[in-house]
Amino acid sequence: MELALSLGGDNTPKPILFLEKSSSSSSSLHENKVNKDVGFCMVLGKSCNEVERKKRSKKHQEIRSSSIDPSLQLDLIPFSHGVSYNTCSKLSFPWLSQNLATHEPAGLTNGPALDMTNRMQLVVAEEAEEGAALSSPNSEISNFQMNFPIYRNGKLINTKRDQCERDRDNNRWGNGNNYSCSRISDEELDASARKKLRLTKEQSAFLEESFKEHNTLNPKQKLALAKQLNLRPRQVEVWFQNRRARTKLKQTEVDCEYLKKCCETLTEENKRLHKELQELRALKSSQPFYMQLPATTLTMCPSCERVATTTSVTTTTTTTTPATTTTTTVAASNAVALHNHKLISVMTKLECTN
């Protein structure tokens, strides 16, 4: 495989062309592995292990590995959002200071005089103004990543996902809150495939407030929020996605609880009705007179939707002696019977159908 790399002094993106040779000519294992899908492989450091370690070997992973994987990307960059000036000086790329001066947007050319937060703010602000929702064109790293057309099998790769991947790579280097020189050590490169960056309380609160107003974002709102919070649009987008997911999860839990209670209530009701049914069966066999009552005396109880008499019936239960059985007045019996009339009807019907 041969790599034709065009580096221009201007800002015009230059394509990287990937010229495939026979795979047998590739001496590195990594090249053998990768060049089947992506004709570009620039191995720096431990890329081989890194790629193999990450077994997410599907399409996007492959693209990612070739385009933005920290071990594969051109780490010849003087500094990016995630690399401090100290690191740059440690790495000492003498040619880069010149690059910097060339590519730095107005306001950033002071270099070391500006702290990184200020630089980020400026960068994000300009990014937002340019409407570059998914890119960070003012950083050195993203200049490289965003503007180089990448070809795979002779075809230009510039899909949405690729864009996101490159944007994600930018994210990996920091969101303005967490910069560390150690991030770019070889060891870290392997380990920092995805560094999680916690949002500050203020950022979270602002996003929360914004979410209350509208739980989805249009591109303008996304950009504005990102600009305001000094975050990348992708981060805002992800936050809203996750927030929606959390809301949905909570709602599902609430629904689940409600359904549980419903289920319990219905189970209780079912038990009660079964019990009632048994009692009524017993009653039916012992006192069949209830069937002779005139229908006009039946009425529906509004609270429990059961059939009952319109007139109040007093039930008198008197236990006289242990030998005597409980005496129930006919009226009371009627009341009980009437109250369950509907249920019995249903039961009878059910029995008939069975």
Next chain:
DNA sequence: CCAAAAAGGCCAGTTACGTCA
């Protein structure tokens, strides 16, 4: 005008990191 491709957004599921008990 139509079809295919590309782009963009969202979602469900998952991973991985930071924090805390």
Next chain:
DNA sequence: AGTGACGTAACTGGCCTTTTT
């Protein structure tokens, strides 16, 4: 100091709609 649970930022792949070719 080590560890597991938990919250959540970030990622992935798929689906759908809209826009572009």
